[in-house]
Amino acid sequence: MKKTLTTRAADYNQWYLDVIEAADLAEHSDVKGAMVIKPYGYAIWERMQKILDERIKEHGVQNAYFPLLIPKSFLTKEASHVEGFAKECAVVTHYRLKMALDGKSVIVDPEAKLEEELIIRPTSETVMYSTFSRWIKSWRDLPLQINQWANVMRWEMRTRLFLRTSEFLWQEGHTAHATYDEAEAEARWALSMYEDFTRDVLAMSVVPGMKTESEKFAGADHTFTIEAMMQDGKALQAGTSHNLGQNFAKAFEVKFLGKENTEEYVYQTSWGVSTRMIGGLIMSHSDDDGLVLPPRIAPHQVVIIPIYKTDEERVAVEAAAHSIAQSLKAETMWEEKVRVHVDTRDNKSFGEKTYEWLKKGVPVRIEIGPRDVANNSCMMMRRDRFGKNPIELGVAVEEALKYLILIQHDLLEANMQNRLTRTHHVDSYDELKSKIEEGGFFLTHWCGDNACEKKVKEELKATTRCIPLAQENEEGTCVVCSKPSQRRVIFARAY
Amino acid sequence: MKKTLTTRAADYNQWYLDVIEAADLAEHSDVKGAMVIKPYGYAIWERMQKILDERIKEHGVQNAYFPLLIPKSFLTKEASHVEGFAKECAVVTHYRLKMALDGKSVIVDPEAKLEEELIIRPTSETVMYSTFSRWIKSWRDLPLQINQWANVMRWEMRTRLFLRTSEFLWQEGHTAHATYDEAEAEARWALSMYEDFTRDVLAMSVVPGMKTESEKFAGADHTFTIEAMMQDGKALQAGTSHNLGQNFAKAFEVKFLGKENTEEYVYQTSWGVSTRMIGGLIMSHSDDDGLVLPPRIAPHQVVIIPIYKTDEERVAVEAAAHSIAQSLKAETMWEEKVRVHVDTRDNKSFGEKTYEWLKKGVPVRIEIGPRDVANNSCMMMRRDRFGKNPIELGVAVEEALKYLILIQHDLLEANMQNRLTRTHHVDSYDELKSKIEEGGFFLTHWCGDNACEKKVKEELKATTRCIPLAQENEEGTCVVCSKPSQRRVIFARAY
Numbered sequence: 001m002k003k004t005l006t007t008r009a010a011d012y013n014q015w016y017l018d019v020i021e022a023a024d025l026a027e028h029s030d031v032k033g034a035m036v037i038k039p040y041g042y043a044i045w046e047r048m049q050k051i052l053d054e055r056i057k058e059h060g061v062q063n064a065y066f067p068l069l070i071p072k073s074f075l076t077k078e079a080s081h082v083e084g085f086a087k088e089c090a091v092v093t094h095y096r097l098k099m100a101l102d103g104k105s106v107i108v109d110p111e112a113k114l115e116e117e118l119i120i121r122p123t124s125e126t127v128m129y130s131t132f133s134r135w136i137k138s139w140r141d142l143p144l145q146i147n148q149w150a151n152v153m154r155w156e157m158r159t160r161l162f163l164r165t166s167e168f169l170w171q172e173g174h175t176a177h178a179t180y181d182e183a184e185a186e187a188r189w190a191l192s193m194y195e196d197f198t199r200d201v202l203a204m205s206v207v208p209g210m211k212t213e214s215e216k217f218a219g220a221d222h223t224f225t226i227e228a229m230m231q232d233g234k235a236l237q238a239g240t241s242h243n244l245g246q247n248f249a250k251a252f253e254v255k256f257l258g259k260e261n262t263e264e265y266v267y268q269t270s271w272g273v274s275t276r277m278i279g280g281l282i283m284s285h286s287d288d289d290g291l292v293l294p295p296r297i298a299p300h301q302v303v304i305i306p307i308y309k310t311d312e313e314r315v316a317v318e319a320a321a322h323s324i325a326q327s328l329k330a331e332t333m334w335e336e337k338v339r340v341h342v343d344t345r346d347n348k349s350f351g352e353k354t355y356e357w358l359k360k361g362v363p364v365r366i367e368i369g370p371r372d373v374a375n376n377s378c379m380m381m382r383r384d385r386f387g388k389n390p391i392e393l394g395v396a397v398e399e400a401l402k403y404l405i406l407i408q409h410d411l412l413e414a415n416m417q418n419r420l421t422r423t424h425h426v427d428s429y430d431e432l433k434s435k436i437e438e439g440g441f442f443l444t445h446w447c448g449d450n451a452c453e454k455k456v457k458e459e460l461k462a463t464t465r466c467i468p469l470a471q472e473n474e475e476g477t478c479v480v481c482s483k484p485s486q487r488r489v490i491f492a493r494a495y
Numbered sequence: 496m497k498k499t500l501t502t503r504a505a506d507y508n509q510w511y512l513d514v515i516e517a518a519d520l521a522e523h524s525d526v527k528g529a530m531v532i533k534p535y536g537y538a539i540w541e542r543m544q545k546i547l548d549e550r551i552k553e554h555g556v557q558n559a560y561f562p563l564l565i566p567k568s569f570l571t572k573e574a575s576h577v578e579g580f581a582k583e584c585a586v587v588t589h590y591r592l593k594m595a596l597d598g599k600s601v602i603v604d605p606e607a608k609l610e611e612e613l614i615i616r617p618t619s620e621t622v623m624y625s626t627f628s629r630w631i632k633s634w635r636d637l638p639l640q641i642n643q644w645a646n647v648m649r650w651e652m653r654t655r656l657f658l659r660t661s662e663f664l665w666q667e668g669h670t671a672h673a674t675y676d677e678a679e680a681e682a683r684w685a686l687s688m689y690e691d692f693t694r695d696v697l698a699m700s701v702v703p704g705m706k707t708e709s710e711k712f713a714g715a716d717h718t719f720t721i722e723a724m725m726q727d728g729k730a731l732q733a734g735t736s737h738n739l740g741q742n743f744a745k746a747f748e749v750k751f752l753g754k755e756n757t758e759e760y761v762y763q764t765s766w767g768v769s770t771r772m773i774g775g776l777i778m779s780h781s782d783d784d785g786l787v788l789p790p791r792i793a794p795h796q797v798v799i800i801p802i803y804k805t806d807e808e809r810v811a812v813e814a815a816a817h818s819i820a821q822s823l824k825a826e827t828m829w830e831e832k833v834r835v836h837v838d839t840r841d842n843k844s845f846g847e848k849t850y851e852w853l854k855k856g857v858p859v860r861i862e863i864g865p866r867d868v869a870n871n872s873c874m875m876m877r878r879d880r881f882g883k884n885p886i887e888l889g890v891a892v893e894e895a896l897k898y899l900i901l902i903q904h905d906l907l908e909a910n911m912q913n914r915l916t917r918t919h920h921v922d923s924y925d926e927l928k929s930k931i932e933e934g935g936f937f938l939t940h941w942c943g944d945n946a947c948e949k950k951v952k953e954e955l956k957a958t959t960r961c962i963p964l965a966q967e968n969e970e971g972t973c974v975v976c977s978k979p980s981q982r983r984v985i986f987a988r989a990y
Contacts, residue, residue, distance in 0.1 A: 030625050031613065034562035039641070042559045064537045067529035068646055068662050069585070072592065076600055087591060090564065091603050092615070094586040095650040097567065105571055108586050108612055117603055118526065130525050140842050146534070151563055151646065155590040167563050347635050
């Protein structure tokens with residue numbers, strides 16, 4: 001482990017990997033393309049799961065579990081879906097190994113070949129909707145709202161921890177409705193649920209918008225997205241929600257008998273966020289010292305470190321530390337108990353502990369030594385600011401709570417400022433070309449033609465991130481071909 | 496859906512499947528060997544996860560996530576492990592599909608063949624311990640206590656919902672320790688954690704014991720198990736815990752520098768319970784009307800059904816129903832909020848609702864009609880008893896809570912009685928042979944020889960379930976070969 005991290009200015013990509021290593025979040029595994037999510041990284045994922053799961057269930061969606069393996073033929077049932085997903089996926093061809101003749105190694109048993117190959121799910125539309133076609137008979141069975149927490153796999157040659165790995169964890173919501181309007185409302189509900197979550201919990205200010213035809217989900221009628229901006233000005237797609245129309249319903253015969261006794265295809269949606277969000281979280285707030293976590297997502301919101309030399313001192317400072325911890329744990333913040341940890345390990349020095357929690361991004365750090373106890377005070381530090389603040393013990397709990405609120409607020413503010421400062425209205429291709437290198441979101445007019453989008457992608461390595469939902473119609477001309485355009489799209493380089 | 500279930504007396508196996516269908520817990524999927532866990536079945540699994548996860552974390556174990564795919568060569572590193580697991584597993588040989596010449600179907604791209612085949616994890620010892628060897632350097636890194644919630648796959652030709660499916664969900668704990676004694680204590684802690692959980696939460700009275708050599712986990716030094724008895728007298732292994740000794744440590748080079756500066760192999764444990772436990776739960780308590788759930792595991796502990804004909808009546812009875820629900824929801828039982836549901840659906844009749852919640856095993860059902868409201872009372876039903884009990888509204892909350900405690904208690908009592916009544920001390924092979932057909936646990940002397948075990952398995956279709964931990968040394972002779980034996984083992988037919 002290196003003692004200091006690569007700085008963002010020196011090498012942003014290496015800095016990202018250094019933050020992950022320093023905070024002990026994840027690592028590459030012995031299996032190409034797959035990562036190990038280490039306990040601290042997994043604890044962040046569990047926090048995301050808990051909060052999202054509550055919101056999803058509050059909306060009336062129920063969790064269920066569908067098979068990992070999908071028959072190959074399922075993928076081809078929805079014509080455009082196969083184009084988007086069939087290509088890079090793990091294929092199971094056999095179901096048995098046997099001992100090799102050397103008696104030590106194992107080989108694939110050629111007699112155990114599957115009649116039809118099975119695919120490890122890259123997403124579950126096909127396997128779920130073939131089931132939905134049995135579950136849904138009449139309008140009384142609608143809406144059907146199902147969510148699944150699962151692992152999925154999309155083969156990747158060039159991987160990047162959290163952002164791009166062959167296997168990742170996610171939540172995928174799948175719903176079926178009687179009308180197009182209900183499905184559209186559900187897709188928009190999911191989008192705003194994700195927007196609220198990233199803003200209020202992850203302190204990430206995102207742009208909700210619609211994907212262009214070429215960037216939408218394979219098989220969707222249209223795709224909504226929330227696009228976040230990282231500190232280097234690059235975009236990160238943080239969550240998507242698809243109005244699938246009747247495309248999959250027709251492919252998988254998901255029909256219902258309506259109130260008028262006529263048989264109709266259902267209208268569907270799907271929506272998901274994944275462990276990729278942890279990558280976005282890291283790149284949104286962290287600094288050259290390591291991870292910075294917003295209090296609402298942090299596994300530990302407050303860490304208290306006792307400082308002592310003698311056993312006698314230890315007794316006194318640990319008593320003071322536990323006393324603050326007990327009082328803090330009794331407090332409720334954002335409808336959850338405050339999460340406090342007292343670091344009483346005796347195989348680490350005070351300096352090692354301080355450095356460790358700094359790198360792990362704990363929002364509030366409290367240090368208490370013998371002199372502090374004598375003075376009836378402690379030192380309180382905000383992870384997102386420099387400086388140590390002496391605080392009277394009597395108001396330590398109150399102050400710590402105040403700090404949590406301030407940090408949550410200030411991180412969102414800084415994240416939003418970064419995005420707003422680096423969002424530019426650009427009206428010519430030359431301007432786009434000259435500015436793209438410095439990063440940021442570029443709001444440009446675009447005619448809607450795929451050829452223009454492709455040109456920007458090839459020449460400037462920037463893609464359309466979304467057509468922002470919050471904009472007025474505005475007459476303009478496409479930055480590429482000068483044809484008329486009614487609204488702006490965001491071009492940006494992206495993770 | 497059949498209107499009534501097959502009775503246990505008529506066909507126990509069909510009854511089991513009928514209960515699952517009637518309670519809407521799970522179904523076979525389009526993929527051979529894989530099941531779909533439906534929302535109500537998954538809600539039971541989430542309840543199990545929540546309670547187990549809390550207990551596992553309280554013990555100091557941290558959750559993490561490891562790769563789904565394991566290199567084939569990993570399986571052969573621990574010699575006896577491969578014997579037990581290599582045979583029936585899903586093998587990934589390719590990582591890409593491509594469009595077939597017909598332009599409609601997809602085929603496996605022969606150019607995308609993996610250099611080394613990957614196996615879908617049947618269990619994660621190998622992939623985890625190859626990682627542990629990097630994580631563990633010194634005694635300061637021990638104990639390492641990791642748990643994973645994951646899907647695993649063991650190919651099955653003859654499947655049975657929950658009890659035996661190719662893919663299943665589970666929790667697998669994996670720990671590493673500096674000494675054999677610590678590992679042994681950890682394996683015993685896991686066993687007693689499972690025993691407490693099955694007894695106190697699932698109301699299942701199990702026998703904790705040790706597996707014989709032939710039945711132990713492939714690669715373990717020894718295996719602990721809890722064995723439950725189903726209503727038909729057959730055994731079900733409900734959870735296992737393995738002391739792995741240094742077997743895997745040596746295979747995967749998991750070493751640490753001890754306090755004396757000498758390098759040593761760690762001592763390891765692994766332990767797990769799976770969705771199979773839901774099958775055991777179903778067969779422990781359910782009756783010919785359908786599922787019966789102990790209150791501590793039930794997704795809904797109390798369901799209130801309003802009865803009405805007119806809109807005016809509806810307003811009055813629903814107000815009374817919601818009033819009880821609100822009061823009940825404010826109560827805490829077994830350290831959790833009481834889970835109450837008011838069934839206000841207007842597309843189902845009162846009779847349909849009653850029957851549905853009966854089949855779903857909801858512990859307490861409350862019915863309120865206009866006459867009840869007028870009389871300031873309601874009807875209360877226990878799922879595990881016949882009869883309707885008129886209860887004054889003023890004491891409905893208090894009575895419902897009392898019912899929950901009684902049901903939890905009585906289900907455990909009945910389950911234990913079934914096990915005790917059907918547990919027999921048997922001292923001759925002829926007696927074992929004559930009684931085995933009627934089901935039950937048979938405590939017999941056994942010399943410890945694998946040949947004797949094998950004879951019983953082949954001739955009587957019964958296996959050694961465990962050597963019970965709670966027994967005194969007792970001189971006797973093996974029921975098969977008459978050689979001396981010091982203690983008894985349980986023989987039984989099993990799921």
